[in-house]
Amino acid sequence: MDTHAALYEQGKKRLEELRSLPPRHSHSLQQTLEEHGITRRDFMKWSAATAAMLALPLPFSNLVAEAAELADRVPLIWLNLAECTGCSESLLRASTPDVSTLIFNYISLEYQEVLMAAAGMQAEENLEHAMETYQGRYLLAVEGAVPTANNGAFLTIGPHATTGVDLIKKAADGAAAIIAVGTCSSFGGVQAAAPNPTGAKGIHEVLDKPVINLGGCPPSEVNITGTLMYYIMFGKLPALDMFNRPKWAYGARVHDNCERRGHFDAGEFVEVFGDHGAKEGYCLYKVGCRGPYTYNNCPTERFNAHTSWPVLAGHGCIGCSEPNFWDEMADFERPLGRKLIHGLDATADTVGSVILGVTAVGIGAHAIGSLFAGTYEGNKHE
Template sequence: MEHAKLYERLAERLSNLEKFPRIKEEKSIAALMEEHGINRRDFMKWAAGVTAMLSLPSTFTPLMAQAAELTDRLPVIWLHMAECTGCSESLLRTDAPTIDSLIFDHISLEYHETLMVACGWQAEHNLESAIEKYKGKYILMVEGGIPAGSSEFFLTVGPHGQTGQASAKKASESAAAIFAIGSCSSFGGIQAAHPNPTNAQPLSKITNKPVINVPGCPPSEKNIVGNVLHYILFGTLPALDAYNRPKWAYGLRIHDLCERRGHFDAGEFVQEFGDAGAKKGFCLYKVGCKGPYTFNNCSRERFNQHTSWPVQAGHGCIGCSEPGFWDNMGPFEEPLGDRLYHTVYGEGADKTADKVGVALLTVTAVGIAAHAAIAAVKGSGKTEE
């Protein structure tokens, strides 16, 4: 009954949104997909996948498909701060045009420095015009940490010499929804690592408006697109965890759904890269995998059109979707002995968002330590074959 009411509400919202004109009248999402050889069946399979990813019933797939087709009604402004553009690359640099990349690359973006042909004064004018034209209606996506305070001049952009901090503040004021894309924008990232000479800050410390964090270095393209589709469907921001991350994407630890988890439970560990255990796909915990402390859906969604992800490729998770990962998760190829017993007080503990008891989380943390130690003894003979 509740699902039926929700379905009706979302269908009504999409019907109203459909009345808005397309940003680019000359081309629709449907026409664009046909032009790139994406048939209706493939599109519906993609919509079904996104529906499941957002933890919605499969009966909502037609609504998800409709929402994707209506993304050309929703303007997106994407700002670059202090970053490597890796988040944009994650979304756009695929071996073939995906539906995710088509939505952003060709339709929705009103401003994106990397993709724009315009430069200098023309680019600055495009940004100012988009903010004014779509005031209160556009989605703002910000990539990169933001030098702030007395150090904000370290990031100076455009012919007007405007600082990144000033640009982000101005764009945030009139945005309908704000997403910090990648760990740099979400938590400061590598730029904010000790000693943080530019005083790089996350977007949430630059604006007083609500910011949805989509961390990762980089995040998967599905986590980026999924948030846009969620906003189109519901018109509201998603349920969030303690660090303002959408729970549908960051609700589980990497460790929970890792394909190497069975080897962890069996005490079969890689002792050093290239050994017999590595060749057999054993658990990477003892060579530094931070999967037990990292909340993300990499092990389920993967990267490069769902083909692979770092742990599958043979290197442990480095915890890049957690706050302060560069300082707190290193060394990346060694286990975190201190974190084993203090997960509840460290990064990744979701006690604030989910009201999980401290005692329960402490038991879980100690369990990881004890299990790893015992399993290592039991499996020692197996890993030295």
């Protein structure tokens, strides 16, 4: 049996197990979608697109659809630690709810501070009840870094003065799987920027269990929902890269799929924000774009209902899905090549100044850049 066939059978078995559990909502997902004007055809198109996004063959779209319809059988606890709530906003702030947003709402969301009506002791009781009732079965999503300095005193939560360190350890102990949503919970984020007085860390640094990291400030709702769907379908973690990020979402550089890539190859660069090149959509590398050093699917998935993303809007990628981006990628409007890939930005500086012509030299710049990038990426993934 090949790999995909074995995975398909595993998914079928997992969904049969979920189907045996009692539903948590009185309305079916189909009824919920219809109430928002989303047809069955739209839902199946979303299922096929999600399967493709997860790098699964088309037949898996049936599993995606079944998993979405059974999503209310999977308890989800979502903790907010040291963060700005931007990751929750990325998923929930849709002007028009789409399938991904509605499915997230359909999941058995047991605790989420941004969404729940409860407060104070009632909220604490809800969290304790969820952790006890679904011990070993719930999916734990965490947003925000964990301050560890002074025994975690910089993040003290709730009526019992629980530190973030104690809370995440207790919640992780009973979790079936753990997802770090955003760069703060994945790698510490802005909170961990030098000199990091609170000792902020990614949650994997304080836990002894596997963690799926969804880098991004914020990550797209597609990456959040896709990861949830993968777990619902198969009950296990997807294939991960060296930073424990799902390969289906973080397997390619931003640079590789950027709509401005052709201008990079042609040696056409924005020299100063607002110049002729900026108006023509030229490559933003020389004004600081970190696309060549950043792994994410922003160019293909985009934000705000797939409308746009920072590079399309006119500013370079700042590398926010990478570890320590705030320190290692700054400052964000200067080329970084001399620090990581020597030669790439220097070559870009000379594009157009050689007798061979802009196009030929542009291709040369890309070839040289790719050579250095290949060396760097090879070291990165070994």
